[in-house]
Amino acid sequence: RTPEFPAPETRTPASPGSGGGAIVITGARENNLRDVSLTLPKNKITVFTGVSGSGKSSVVFDTIAVESQRQLNETFSSFVRNRLPKYERPLADGMDELSVAIVVDQKPLGGNARSTVGTMTDIYSVLRVLFSRHSTPAAGPATAYSFNDPTGMCPVCDGLGRTVALDVERAVDWTKSLDEGALLLPGLSVGSWEWKLYAESGRFDTAKPLDAYTPEERELLLHGSGFSVRLELKTGSADMKFEGIVNRFTRLFLKRDTGTLSEKRREAADRFTVKRPCPECGGARLNAAARASRIDGLTITDWTRMEVADLIGVLRRIDDPVAAPVAAAAREKLERLVGIGLGYLSLDRETTTLSGGEGQRLKMVRHLGSSLTGLTFVFDEPSVGLHPRDVGRLNDLLVRLRDRGNTVLVVEHDPDVMAIADHIVDMGPGAGTEGGRVVYEGPFDGLRRADTLTGRCLRRRTPLKETFRTPTGRLAVTAADRHNLKGIDVGFPAGVLTAVTGVAGSGKSTLVSEVFTAAHPEAVVIDQGAITASVRSTPASYLGLMDSVRRIFARENGVDPGLFSFNSSGACRECSGRGVIQTDLAFMDPVTTVCRTCGGRRFQNHVLAHRVRGRSIVDVLGMTAAEASAFFEGEAQMLPRLAALDEVGLGYLALGQPLSTLSGGERQRLKLATQLHRTGSVYVLDEPTTGLHMADVGTLVTLLDRLVDAGNTVICVEHNTDVVKRADWVVDLGPDGGKHGGELVFEGTPAQLLAHPKSFTAEFLRRDPG
Ligand code: ADP
Ligand code: ADP
Ligand code: ZN
Ligand code: ZN
Numbered sequence: 001r002t003p004e005f006p007a008p009e010t011r012t013p014a015s016p017g018s019g020g021g022a023i024v025i026t027g028a029r030e031n032n033l034r035d036v037s038l039t040l041p042k043n044k045i046t047v048f049t050g051v052s053g054s055g056k057s058s059v060v061f062d063t064i065a066v067e068s069q070r071q072l073n074e075t076f077s078s079f080v081r082n083r084l085p086k087y088e089r090p091l092a093d094g095m096d097e098l099s100v101a102i103v104v105d106q107k108p109l110g111g112n113a114r115s116t117v118g119t120m121t122d123i124y125s126v127l128r129v130l131f132s133r134h135s136t137p138a139a140g141p142a143t144a145y146s147f148n149d150p151t152g153m154c155p156v157c158d159g160l161g162r163t164v165a166l167d168v169e170r171a172v173d174w175t176k177s178l179d180e181g182a183l184l185l186p187g188l189s190v191g192s193w194e195w196k197l198y199a200e201s202g203r204f205d206t207a208k209p210l211d212a213y214t215p216e217e218r219e220l221l222l223h224g225s226g227f228s229v230r231l232e233l234k235t236g237s238a239d240m241k242f243e244g245i246v247n248r249f250t251r252l253f254l255k256r257d258t259g260t261l262s263e264k265r266r267e268a269a270d271r272f273t274v275k276r277p278c279p280e281c282g283g284a285r286l287n288a289a290a291r292a293s294r295i296d297g298l299t300i301t302d303w304t305r306m307e308v309a310d311l312i313g314v315l316r317r318i319d320d321p322v323a324a325p326v327a328a329a330a331r332e333k334l335e336r337l338v339g340i341g342l343g344y345l346s347l348d349r350e351t352t353t354l355s356g357g358e359g360q361r362l363k364m365v366r367h368l369g370s371s372l373t374g375l376t377f378v379f380d381e382p383s384v385g386l387h388p389r390d391v392g393r394l395n396d397l398l399v400r401l402r403d404r405g406n407t408v409l410v411v412e413h414d415p416d417v418m419a420i421a422d423h424i425v426d427m428g429p430g431a432g433t434e435g436g437r438v439v440y441e442g443p444f445d446g447l448r449r450a451d452t453l454t455g456r457c458l459r460r461r462t463p464l465k466e467t468f469r470t471p472t473g474r475l476a477v478t479a480a481d482r483h484n485l486k487g488i489d490v491g492f493p494a495g496v497l498t499a500v501t502g503v504a505g506s507g508k509s510t511l512v513s514e515v516f517t518a519a520h521p522e523a524v525v526i527d528q529g530a531i532t533a534s535v536r537s538t539p540a541s542y543l544g545l546m547d548s549v550r551r552i553f554a555r556e557n558g559v560d561p562g563l564f565s566f567n568s569s570g571a572c573r574e575c576s577g578r579g580v581i582q583t584d585l586a587f588m589d590p591v592t593t594v595c596r597t598c599g600g601r602r603f604q605n606h607v608l609a610h611r612v613r614g615r616s617i618v619d620v621l622g623m624t625a626a627e628a629s630a631f632f633e634g635e636a637q638m639l640p641r642l643a644a645l646d647e648v649g650l651g652y653l654a655l656g657q658p659l660s661t662l663s664g665g666e667r668q669r670l671k672l673a674t675q676l677h678r679t680g681s682v683y684v685l686d687e688p689t690t691g692l693h694m695a696d697v698g699t700l701v702t703l704l705d706r707l708v709d710a711g712n713t714v715i716c717v718e719h720n721t722d723v724v725k726r727a728d729w730v731v732d733l734g735p736d737g738g739k740h741g742g743e744l745v746f747e748g749t750p751a752q753l754l755a756h757p758k759s760f761t762a763e764f765l766r767r768d769p770g
Contacts, residue, residue: 021043022039023042023064025037025039026092027093028058028090028091028092032432033055037438038438040425042099043402045420046421047412047418047444049427049693050693051428051431051696052431054427054431057663061105061378065103066088068100068101099407101376102378103380104380105360105379109362112352113350117354118347121337126333127145130295130318130323132145134295136294139152139290145290145293147285161283161284162277162283163275167272171246172185174209174210175211177209178190178199178210180209185268188245198221223244225242226242227242229241253268296317305348307739308338308347309338309738315330315331333369339396340365342362343738344484344505344740344741361394364379364382368401373404377401377406379408379411381413381690382410382412384687386719387764388416388764394417395417398420413693418447419444421444423442425438426447429453432651453695454694457695462698464750465750469497475493475682476519482515490747492713492731494713496729498713498729500716500730501732502745502760503736505736505737511733523682524678526672526685527668527685528686528687529667530667531659531667536567536578538656538658545638552635556612564607564617565577572595572598572603573604574595574596622655626646629646640677644676647673648670648672672703676706679710680712681713685716686716687716697720701723725750728749729747730747730749730750730761731744732753732759734760745758746762753765
């Protein structure tokens with residue numbers, strides 16, 4: 001393989017004047033936007049830059065994409081319209097010349113256990129056609145190879161490739177009696193009516209520990225059936241059918257389509273179950289007939305288990321004149337996956353296991369296959385998860401989308417992506433109320449000279465670290481062989497800042513998030529995943545600030561603190577204190593609209609009448625950390641927590657902004673904010689610079705440095721060379737992705753890495769050694 005390192009400067013911007021027309025936005029005021037007016041050239045690439053919270057998403061997603069969708073919906077008949085999500089018109093004086101917008105974001109790909117890279121990209125359906133026509137013995141037409149169709153699916157696992165069963169060891173505590181709470185499954189707590197089904201059945205001694213049960217009693221408790229139990233319920237007495245706890249769990253949690261289970265129940269089901277490869281198909285998902293068909297000695301399962309890059313080679317060898325064109329069609333689609341740096345994936349990979357960045361690139365591939373033109377594509381930091389080596393390939397795709405006659409809008413922090421922009425919009429000057437304006441508009445070259453934060457950062461160089469901390473110990477991982485890891489031994493030094501690097505698919509997440517955390521369960525993982533909290537949660541409640549806020553409001557007004565709680569009698573009745581109403585739609589994302597009763601203020605008017613120094617509870621929730629620090633000056637418990645928000649670069653967030661509106665990077669930094677006072681911990685972070693402007697990357701590293709100086713160990717997977725340069729230690733995996741990766745290429749200090757002959761990471765450090 002010959003690596004390619006396309007220098008951004010060599011790319012040609014689209015010739016000026018080609019295409020024509022412009023998206024014109026005047027007086028935009030969503031979120032923090034201050035009457036923003038913009039003219040965005042059509043059929044060009046526009047990159048939006050600026051610190052997080054400056055308003056990039058408010059322009060691109062909340063204004064342009066929302067209005068485009070709303071106008072599109074208006075064109076449908078009222079019958080269709082009534083079934084579509086309702087979008088409110090964004091706050092702006094004018095929005096003209098929009099085209100249909102396609103948002104390609106990092107939201108998880110959705111889907112379920114039946115959705116794989118192959119099904120999602122439609123490549124699998126092409127392979128099925130090939131097998132139905134050209135394999136021996138052919139199992140039938142193309143559905144005979146579909147694991148989502150009864151004619152093709154394995155009858156034992158219904159095409160899931162694995163079986164799920166209740167893990168009895170986790171479901172009960174054998175050392176306890178029924179009275180002591182031996183039943184650990186959800187809904188079976190002592191005293192509940194479901195618990196009474198067992199405790200009051202008259203068949204068990206409720207004081208006897210389960211491990212003293214006879215084999216018959218055990219069997220009855222787990223699998224019993226065939227008689228009824230008379231229970232005294234609040235509504236009177238009733239005869240309930242007895243059902244062993246295993247059967248009951250299987251019926252309620254496993255036999256149902258998981259899509260119909262609530263999130264809580266799904267979590268419970270996951271917690272108490274074990275997944276095993278299906279004994280019949282061994283994970284192939286297909287029935288015996290489909291598994292027996294072969295082309296050139298390989299089954300369709302052999303194909304889907306290969307890395308995409310290898311499958312291309314297999315398809316190339318098909319020279320039968322009838323089959324070759326079909327194979328070529330599949331190859332063309334596969335080449336696109338390789339082109340975007342996903343050649344290390346296999347088609348059988350479940351989409352739910354992909355990272356946000358991988359998902360976004362996969363969605364991109366899907367759109368590249370379409371021949372529609374005249375659209376507006378909107379990307380949210382597409383470089384996330386990409387090694388600098390692969391950013392060039394990403395740029396190629398963006399350029400191809402443009403050259404096919406589309407408008408491309410990109411929110412991005414990576415200068416290598418900015419470099420291909422035909423037009424740049426730099427938002428700022430700061431975040432939140434300090435931002436919301438356009439501080440520079442024009443070509444990238446101009447931005448490099450501009451006196452804006454982004455411009456200044458582009459001119460700055462991060463020096464390579466020269467003095468390194470001495471490790472206080474070693475956190476070893478031995479013979480790591482999960483996924484593509486090739487049995488590697490890695491000694492992570494304790495008490496220092498370590499960066500784990502390598503191209504996408506080299507095995508970084510596998511090593512750190514799976515192997516390391518399994519070997520060192522004391523590690524604290526600070527990831528970008530959802531924060532499991534109530535829909536009413538906010539940064540203030542997450543950081544434990546609400547108790548103080550409520551207490552101060554109660555004290556100053558002589559009322560009960562509970563009044564100022566989102567789930568109290570003082571909350572708006574219409575929206576139950578959420579400020580928004582969420583409407584679930586069967587096949588689409590749920591739609592959120594501002595509550596008409598309280599206008600998003602979440603409380604009833606009489607609650608808002610109580611003031612502290614002239615401010616209501618809602619005014620306080622609208623404050624940023626910086627504003628709140630000034631307002632609550634002297635409140636000893638609150639100030640460190642507010643300062644923590646500021647330190648992790650979230651000083652611009654409103655205290656009451658719903659957590660559900662935070663991006664992955666923001667969630668990760670909010671979690672980090674709760675950890676700043678700890679010592680002696682091991683922290684694991686996956687790409688903590690996601691969503692961070694160059695200016696904030698420096699602040700983040702300073703913060704990580706402080707954590708280390710306070711006696712903690714910090715390990716982060718990171719692509720950002722500015723972070724790598726400032727680490728004490730680098731663990732570089734590779735050399736490439738998938739089966740061509742999984743080796744330890746280098747471990748040592750960044751200064752030593754600089755001289756490494758083979759590492760791709762070294763190559764990029766040398767490009768800009770500071
Ligand atoms: P960027 O994309 O540049 O990071 P955003 O457009 O997301 O910035 O945010 C700009 C400002 O608007 C920030 O102060 C942010 O906290 C606020 N904001 C963004 N989304 C919401 C929302 N759904 N509700 C309230 N405030 C929001
Ligand atoms: P990185 O973090 O460096 O991008 P990963 O650790 O995500 O790399 O992936 C390393 C290899 O392991 C890749 O070949 C990837 O396809 C594979 N892999 C990662 N996660 C899974 C998974 N959940 N199931 C199967 N294969 C996986
Ligand atoms: Zn099976
Ligand atoms: Zn309301």
